[in-house]
Amino acid sequence: MILTHATVATLDQSAALLSDSAIVLEGNRIAWVGPMEALPAGGERVDLGGRLVTPGLIDCHTHLVHGGDRAREFEMRLNGASYEEVARAGGGIVSTVRATRDATEADLLATALPRLDQMLAEGVTTVEVKSGYGLTVADELKMLRVARALERERPVTVHTSLLAAHAVPPEYAGRADAYVDEVCIPALHAAHAEHLVDSVDGFCEGIAFSPDQIDRVFTAARSLGLPVRLHAEQLSNLGGAALAARHGALSADHLEYLDEAGAIAMAGAGTVAVILPGAFYTLRETKLPPIDLLRRHGVRMAVATDCNPGTAPMTSLTLAMNMACTLFRMTPDEVLAGVTTHAAAALGLSDRGRVAPGQRADLAIWNARHPAELSYRIGATPLYARIHGGRLDT
Numbered sequence: 001m002i003l004t005h006a007t008v009a010t011l012d013q014s015a016a017l018l019s020d021s022a023i024v025l026e027g028n029r030i031a032w033v034g035p036m037e038a039l040p041a042g043g044e045r046v047d048l049g050g051r052l053v054t055p056g057l058i059d060c061h062t063h064l065v066h067g068g069d070r071a072r073e074f075e076m077r078l079n080g081a082s083y084e085e086v087a088r089a090g091g092g093i094v095s096t097v098r099a100t101r102d103a104t105e106a107d108l109l110a111t112a113l114p115r116l117d118q119m120l121a122e123g124v125t126t127v128e129v130k131s132g133y134g135l136t137v138a139d140e141l142k143m144l145r146v147a148r149a150l151e152r153e154r155p156v157t158v159h160t161s162l163l164a165a166h167a168v169p170p171e172y173a174g175r176a177d178a179y180v181d182e183v184c185i186p187a188l189h190a191a192h193a194e195h196l197v198d199s200v201d202g203f204c205e206g207i208a209f210s211p212d213q214i215d216r217v218f219t220a221a222r223s224l225g226l227p228v229r230l231h232a233e234q235l236s237n238l239g240g241a242a243l244a245a246r247h248g249a250l251s252a253d254h255l256e257y258l259d260e261a262g263a264i265a266m267a268g269a270g271t272v273a274v275i276l277p278g279a280f281y282t283l284r285e286t287k288l289p290p291i292d293l294l295r296r297h298g299v300r301m302a303v304a305t306d307c308n309p310g311t312a313p314m315t316s317l318t319l320a321m322n323m324a325c326t327l328f329r330m331t332p333d334e335v336l337a338g339v340t341t342h343a344a345a346a347l348g349l350s351d352r353g354r355v356a357p358g359q360r361a362d363l364a365i366w367n368a369r370h371p372a373e374l375s376y377r378i379g380a381t382p383l384y385a386r387i388h389g390g391r392l393d394t
């Protein structure tokens, strides 16, 4: 297939936009990118009439698979209920854990697919999906199996992360260390044996797991050769980003409370900063992630939805791009890199995220002329077509 008369944001080295260009696809790879006048005759051509082509978008941080929702809890809070009243009414993260445990794999797949479809409709071609609402070995594996199943149901690539260290479940209240030993680490071995896990995540926070507990999970992950990533410095600074960097983490995510020592550690390890404006917005957080600090130290920044029922009930990656610009003052070029090449780096994938020969033929074609339009519009879905692995789907 040859895409002709395209405007191409290659994300390759320079930020330059190629006008009136062609992209030659061979199988599931990009074979050639260049100006129309250099394109030899022949081939099955698709005229894009000047439309913008970007790499397929990559949502590198989601909790897409989960049971139930928290809409009633959202409503209770807005009607004045306190956090405690919401918790007593069975709300909060434990309600999602209960709903996820009660769901079958088929139930979880059926509720995840519409959310995934919303992402695909915005040009997503690779999505990361975490476990973390099962919190038993069997339920964590169940979530990961559903995440893998998504890839068989839709033209998308799924990267799975085991997030057993997400919350301490009620039956382990006050016994987080026992939960790490009896659930997190056994789940890691079991998921690895079943080829269900591509990376290992954790939530390092006062309300979740301490740096020492995360360190034990990460040490176990790395002994199996699995890369790690971490929810770090979201609500406070426990030095999670530096801990992640010491383990050569692919990413450290959220980072509102990151300090300079953490940014320096991330830069040294090549750890990507995953910026999640949807959770910032939903929590009405006021502490901004230190974007300037990350820029200054040359830490690559990705942008993702964090799609989860509690703190980011969103499936729109283009809305996350808009929020990253408006709330965090990131530039449209930075956020486009954040959902393509830097998001690929956050997943340890070097075969995608750029429009260049040899890269996977994962592309998004837009009813737009300039990349800034993608982060500028609110609530618009200017996708014209999506190509995953060389296959066009409109």
Ligand code: DI6
Pocket: 092, 093, 096, 166, 203, 231, 234, 279, 308, 309, 310, 311
């Ligand atoms: N950080 C978050 O914002 C979510 N998880 C995490 O580690 C919250 C998850 C939830 O409330 O369901």
Ligand code: FE
Pocket: 061, 063, 231, 306, 308
């Ligand atoms: Fe998250």
